[in-house]
Amino acid sequence: MATLDNPFTPGFGQVPPFMAGRRYVIENIEDAFVNGPGDPNLTTIFTGARGTGKTTLLTLLADEAEERGWITARVSSVPGMLEDILQQAARSGSHLLAQEQKARINSIGIGGVASLGWEYADRNNAGKNWRSRLTSLLDELEPHGVGLVITIDELQSEFDEMVQLASVYQHLIAEGRRISLLAAGLPYQVSRVLNDKSISFLRRAARHQLTRIPDSDIRVALKETIEAGGKQITDEALFAATRAIDGFPFMMQLVGYRMWPKSNGNRIDLNAAKRGIEAARYEMRSNILETTYMELSDGDLAFVKAMLPDKDVSLTADIANRMGKSTGYAAQYRRRLLEEGVIGERGRGKVGFELPGWRDFALEKLEEEDF
Ligand SMILES: Nc1ncnc2c1ncn2[C@@H]1O[C@H](COP(=O)(O)OP(=O)(O)OP(=O)(O)O)[C@@H](O)[C@H]1O
Ligand SMILES: [Mg+2]
Incomplete structure (x- = not known):
């Protein structure tokens, strides 16, 4: 008998084959991609503790946006972010952008040490420059009815490039541009970012907190993942697993992943569930609980x-x-x-x-x- 591939995704930020819960927030933002400029959900900030699924959600939404004809730039709050946005947007929209425009973006991007030094020497000028480069990219997309979705993961406070981005973004929204900003971060980081006066515009963004997922949603997604992967799970095993998962997305992937190879034939019974849960608890401790505890x-x-x-x-x-x-x-x-x-x-x-x-x-x- 061929072994069946494990369908669970305990790696960070991996989009699982079946998402538990989060249905309405996903739907609302998908609708925003269809509605276009003016839909308030096009600017959304997600907050959530470690392992609640922030990165996953950004990835999933960016994929959905592309399916609806947007191009995407997916970045994290790290130095070089602004440059990265242009490069990624150029790559994602390469089928639409003129050759010359692409070359311009890239040559500025690879400008190297000299241009970096210059950027830091004259921040205002660099900001203006970035804005006009982004604007001309949007100009080229516009005739195709295509917009740009920027996703920013791991929001951090006191990050100059974020200040610049927020200010440019505000202007672009005011101009009625087809642009969207979806950002995510740990709750305390996000509140620090929003308390920064120079980014106050983002306080008007739609906020969404990723909290625990209801047991009923976990149960359904767990069962679907297992069955689509070619195995079965008994009711008592499903009950025990759901209880151990306790509404936490990362734990759902850990428990599922660890139960999978312990199945009896292709059936995950209570014994398999118990062994999987035990292994998952151990990983949950070292991955999430220890790190969180250290920060208190x-x-x-x-x-x-x-x-x-x-x-x-x-x-x-x-x-x-x-x-x-x-x-x-x-x-x-x-x-x-x-x-x-x-x-x-x-x-x-x-x-x-x-x-x-x-x-x-x-x-x-x-x-x-x-x-
Ligand atoms: N709705 C969901 N249903 C099931 N599994 C999910 C869901 N959302 C995320 N996951 C899974 O949970 C795990 C953690 O997700 P992710 O890395 O996106 O969390 P995060 O909030 O970005 O964590 P961190 O703060 O550490 O970056 C991944 O294994 C992912 O596959
Ligand atoms: Mg993450």
């Missing part, structure tokens, strides 16, 4: 510790009490942890942990450190 301050950890006595959901008032602090004091750590994606709101004045396995992990860590 003592105040954050005190808040986390004060949540542990509750079974599932904690009242903010109880947490403050256990911390021996005012609710106002506790509130600042509540906000920080919400932004880190460690906790999520569970109704008025209530919070719960967002990351699967976090409770046991935190308990163990805090004990180990005698916190």
Whole structure:
């Protein structure tokens, strides 16, 4: 019997064969690509904790945009971003752009050390230059009815090129250009970016927070992925897996990926699920939980510790009490942890942990450190 390829995608930013949830946000932005200029969702910022699917969503949406006749430039917030946008746009639109235009973009791009030095020597001039280069690219696309989608991953604050981009983008939108900006970042990075006065325009962007995915959506996507891959899963295995995944996209891929080779024949039974879950938990710890834990301050950890006595959901008032602090004091750590994606709101004045396995992990860590 030939072995079936594992259909799960636990690599970062890989678009899975079946997305769990996220249906409406995807649909709304797809509609925006059809509606064109004026649709507010053409400028959208996604926030979410590690492993919630930001990169995946940007990739998927850029692919969808291309299918609807847009060209795309897919970049991250790293030095050289502006240049990268032009190069990628030129490549993506090469079938439409005149030869001369392509050469111009490329020659400026490969201008090397001299042009770099000049750019830094005269920032304003470089900014203007970039704007006119982008504008002439859009000019050439316009007769074809084609627009440009820019996706920016891993938004970072205090990044000059982002300031420049936001200012140029604002003008292009005002001119009614066919252009779209989809950006993503960790919540605290995004709030820092939006608090930067020079980028205030982006505060008007549509915001979308990638939170936990409902169990019912996880169950469906898990089953579909397995069946489309040529295997079956028993109901009890599906139930156990969904529970362990706890609404977290990266965990869905880990659990699925690890259960797959453990199947009994082509059937993933409870035993296979349990073994897969165990392996996935281990990876989840090293990939997500450890990294997140390292970023927390003592105040954050005190808040986390004060949540542990509750079974599932904690009242903010109880947490403050256990911390021996005012609710106002506790509130600042509540906000920080919400932004880190460690906790999520569970109704008025209530919070719960967002990351699967976090409770046991935190308990163990805090004990180990005698916190
Ligand atoms: N809606 C979804 N359904 C199922 N799996 C998903 C979904 N979205 C993302 N994934 C999977 O989750 C994993 C993490 O996705 P991704 O790398 O996009 O997260 P991220 O938010 O960009 O994380 P980071 O902050 O670390 O960059 C990937 O393995 C991806 O295939
Ligand atoms: Mg990412």
